[in-house]
Amino acid sequence: MTTAPRVAIVGAGPAGIYAADILLSRVPDARIDLLEKLPAPYGLVRYGVAPDHPRIRKIIDALHDVLQHPSIRLRANVEVGVDITLDELRAAYDGVILATGADRDVALELPGADLPGSFGAADFVAWYDAHPDVPRTWPLAAETVAVLGAGNVALDVTRILAKHGKDLDRTDTPDDVLEALAANPLRDIHLFVRRGPADVRFSALELRELGEQRDVDVIVDPAELELDAHGERMLEQFSQRRIILRTLRAWAERPSSSLTASRRIHLHFRQRPVRIVGAQDVTGIEMERTASDPLGRMVGAGDLVRHDVGAVYRAIGYRSSPVPGAPFDEDSGVVPHREGRVVDAEGVPIPRLYATGWIKRGPIGLIGSTKSDAAQTVQHLVDDLAASGRIGDERDPLVHLTHAVDWTGWLRIDAAERSAGAQRGRERTKLVDRGEMTATATPTPSAVGDRLKAAFRTHPAGIAVITAATPTGPVGLTASSVASVAVDPAAIMFSVTRATGSAGALLDADTFVVHLIDDDHADLAQAFATSGADRFTSEQGWITLGSGEPHLPSARAALRCRALHTIPVGSSTVVIAEVLDVVAGPSGRPLVYLDRRFHSLPTLSERN
Numbered sequence: 001m002t003t004a005p006r007v008a009i010v011g012a013g014p015a016g017i018y019a020a021d022i023l024l025s026r027v028p029d030a031r032i033d034l035l036e037k038l039p040a041p042y043g044l045v046r047y048g049v050a051p052d053h054p055r056i057r058k059i060i061d062a063l064h065d066v067l068q069h070p071s072i073r074l075r076a077n078v079e080v081g082v083d084i085t086l087d088e089l090r091a092a093y094d095g096v097i098l099a100t101g102a103d104r105d106v107a108l109e110l111p112g113a114d115l116p117g118s119f120g121a122a123d124f125v126a127w128y129d130a131h132p133d134v135p136r137t138w139p140l141a142a143e144t145v146a147v148l149g150a151g152n153v154a155l156d157v158t159r160i161l162a163k164h165g166k167d168l169d170r171t172d173t174p175d176d177v178l179e180a181l182a183a184n185p186l187r188d189i190h191l192f193v194r195r196g197p198a199d200v201r202f203s204a205l206e207l208r209e210l211g212e213q214r215d216v217d218v219i220v221d222p223a224e225l226e227l228d229a230h231g232e233r234m235l236e237q238f239s240q241r242r243i244i245l246r247t248l249r250a251w252a253e254r255p256s257s258s259l260t261a262s263r264r265i266h267l268h269f270r271q272r273p274v275r276i277v278g279a280q281d282v283t284g285i286e287m288e289r290t291a292s293d294p295l296g297r298m299v300g301a302g303d304l305v306r307h308d309v310g311a312v313y314r315a316i317g318y319r320s321s322p323v324p325g326a327p328f329d330e331d332s333g334v335v336p337h338r339e340g341r342v343v344d345a346e347g348v349p350i351p352r353l354y355a356t357g358w359i360k361r362g363p364i365g366l367i368g369s370t371k372s373d374a375a376q377t378v379q380h381l382v383d384d385l386a387a388s389g390r391i392g393d394e395r396d397p398l399v400h401l402t403h404a405v406d407w408t409g410w411l412r413i414d415a416a417e418r419s420a421g422a423q424r425g426r427e428r429t430k431l432v433d434r435g436e437m438t439a440t441a442t443p444t445p446s447a448v449g450d451r452l453k454a455a456f457r458t459h460p461a462g463i464a465v466i467t468a469a470t471p472t473g474p475v476g477l478t479a480s481s482v483a484s485v486a487v488d489p490a491a492i493m494f495s496v497t498r499a500t501g502s503a504g505a506l507l508d509a510d511t512f513v514v515h516l517i518d519d520d521h522a523d524l525a526q527a528f529a530t531s532g533a534d535r536f537t538s539e540q541g542w543i544t545l546g547s548g549e550p551h552l553p554s555a556r557a558a559l560r561c562r563a564l565h566t567i568p569v570g571s572s573t574v575v576i577a578e579v580l581d582v583v584a585g586p587s588g589r590p591l592v593y594l595d596r597r598f599h600s601l602p603t604l605s606e607r608n
Contacts, residue, residue: 004029005094005385010080010323012036013043014063015357016099019374021066026382033093033398034067035084036076038132039405039437040413041067043101047129050156051171052163054427067407075398076405077438081324083401086353092397094390095352095381098326098335098342099374102318102358106333108148112276113314117142121149121157121315128160130174132434137176140184142310146285148273149315150193151201157313158191159209162216162263172421172428189265190307194272194290194298197224197248198231204243210265211251217261220252224269230292274304276312284308318363326353335359340377341384352391354381409441416440 005027009016012034020032040046042060049056067074080086089096105120112118117139126134140161147158165182193200200207211218225248227235234241248267270290277284289303320335322328327344329336336342337360341349356377357370365373398404405413413431421428431437 003390004031005390006031006033006092007095007097007381008033008035008089008093009097009099010035010086010089011043011099011101011357011359012041012067012074012076013099013101013357014045014059015101015359015370015374016043016097017041017063017066018371019097019099019356019378020069020072022371022375022378023381024069024071026378027385030071032072034072034074035078035080035398036074037079037100039077039410039434039441041074041076041410047131048125049129050125050160051129051168051173052159053156054171072407073398074405074407074410075401076410077434077441078398078401078404083403084397086323086325088397090352091391092393092395093352094385095354097377097381098323098353098355098359099357100320100323100359102320102333102363104319104321105314106317106319108273108314108316110273110275112278112282115276115278115282116280117278117282117311118276119311119313121153121313122318124157124160124313125153128173128177130172130177130430130432132432132437136174136432138180139311140180140186142282143185144188144190144309145186145311145313146307146309147189147191147313147315149191149317150195150199151315151317152203152206153318154191154315155202155206155210157315158189158265159213161186161189161313162210162213162265164215164263167214169424170426172417172426172430174430174432176432186263188263190268190309191265192268192271192273192285192287195270196227196231196292197245197269198227198234198241199292199296200244200269202244204240204247207244208247211247215261216263216265217259218251218265218267219259220248220267222249222252224267225249225252228292230294230296233296270298270301271305272298272300277306282310282312285312318358320359320362323359332362334362340373340380351388352384403438405438405441409438413437413440 007023007030009019009032016034016036020034023030023032034041036043038047042063045057045059045063066072078084080089086096103122105122107113123134124138127136127138145161147154147161149157160181161184163181165178165180165184168178168181210216225245235245251267268287271287272290274286274288276282277286285307287305287307289301289305290298291301293299319333320328323335326342327336327350328334335355336344336347337355338347338349340354340356340360342353342355343349354377356374358364360377361373414428417428417430420431431440
């Protein structure tokens, strides 16, 4: 029995992935299973960050590096409480960390809040970010809308509503969202903040972005920027508040003659909602003016103002959903805990159950701030492991989850999205439908095998099978398909997992060279991938057009080939090629290359 601890983390967003990374830094031999309800990892970074914020989405690159660790198993498309219970996880793992985040809107207890046309920001964000579990239509029919909130989510909602559809063409925004935004009849957005301008929770950068949009004007009444004593104190204490007020004053000073955009954003301060007006649908919103008491708290001033709007977007905060089987505080919207140790109704820690991220502390802080939060939780888990030891169960509790999307499956989804995006000059175009995502993650091998067999019957012996033209080809599918086909042993199977050219270039070239390198030189292959066009590279090799020699001393073989046939495999391409000769490397035995994740598959010669 191994002494390496086994830990399950529920939620593959930043909180869960950071927890896995920190745990491995403190317990290097730990084995971690990362469970995710959606078919894709990355949580809020993928499904909560606005598409026009690519700098924030770059966090995915760091998260990707963590998930590649060989001690981490991703099991996406798995819902705790449906596919497996929390009690089953606790019985099988030395620790279970809840990291499910916050996915719901905080309720707004107002008359009319449930009228058609009154929307929660979480639902709107999920729609424009291509969440697979929300409807793909959104009623953008109002010419004037209200947005309620004083944080960055309120700014995101306001900014996306004001966008012209074509301004998001280069992002990963799905076509249905682009089409809806292009047809949006919107003219005016009123953003309401119940506090004064020195008390907002916006970041200075995101606020400034409101005024940097094409054909959008930001309108601020100078009278609303006057500060009371509390506001002056806030400016003295916080430099970010001073920057924010400077931006607001610059907008307020613009002459009305310069405000000629087709869409306008109106910023209102010291107004809080009283009721949403309408009989069958939203027709307006009634606001009460507010003021600061001596302690800086907002109090109603009694002066009511009505604004005619056709929709209201509530961006007043996120809230976590309960995890079936775990205690949950409905009042605070979090799991009860003591520094990350989940506790029961009597405040007693529940053995081997922990929490991190927003389900632990509430939706507070930026994405990166979850690292320190995860460190606290992980340290308690490590301390408990040292005190109580392992539970000793070696059975795999996830073996029955055949529908789960593993890391290779996610790479196939990622490849399909990048391929679709490349056709339109963008980094990716997201897959939206859950069924399409899972089908892409686990394509049917039999159909591909049939096409490969037909190609093998058509072409002579001595072939190379090469997956190409995607960032991450369906290596497992191709390896399985090829290994199931009996061919002449003078063959290789080369799996390409990054490409800057196209499979068509291989067919057009007179010859191309397959260079193979050893496993411990994967970093050199990745560096080679970015060196120019018409090169195809995997973790352990690359392809160049022409008949050149190996480019690195580490190359153990270079095979000169001629492409004969191509077969589409999902978003990738299998190239059937004749091996003309071995330019370098051993030639005394057949060469069969399989990706290291599938090293246990028999070689083609062994199957014969």
